[in-house]
Amino acid sequence: MLLVYVDDILLFSASTALLDSAEQMLEMQFKCSKMGEVKYYLGMHVERDVEKGVLRLHQRKYWLTLSDYLL
Numbered sequence: 001m002l003l004v005y006v007d008d009i010l011l012f013s014a015s016t017a018l019l020d021s022a023e024q025m026l027e028m029q030f031k032c033s034k035m036g037e038v039k040y041y042l043g044m045h046v047e048r049d050v051e052k053g054v055l056r057l058h059q060r061k062y063w064l065t066l067s068d069y070l071l
Helices: 016-029 060-070
Strands: 002-005 008-011 044-049 054-058
Touching (some): 008 016
Antiparallel strands (some): 002 008, 044 054
């Protein structure tokens, strides 16, 4: 999976070989920085459970901040 927002790109894949290949192709065309495992992206918290094969996105922090502001 490839997520792109302006100049931010996230790559996800169940296949390490496919991920490595995609990274190499991007690095040949663009200046890239590997930032490690993503925790937040576009205000969303990213949780990954490798064993279960689950990727979860949520905005709990945003909603807590909003509820504090509104209540």
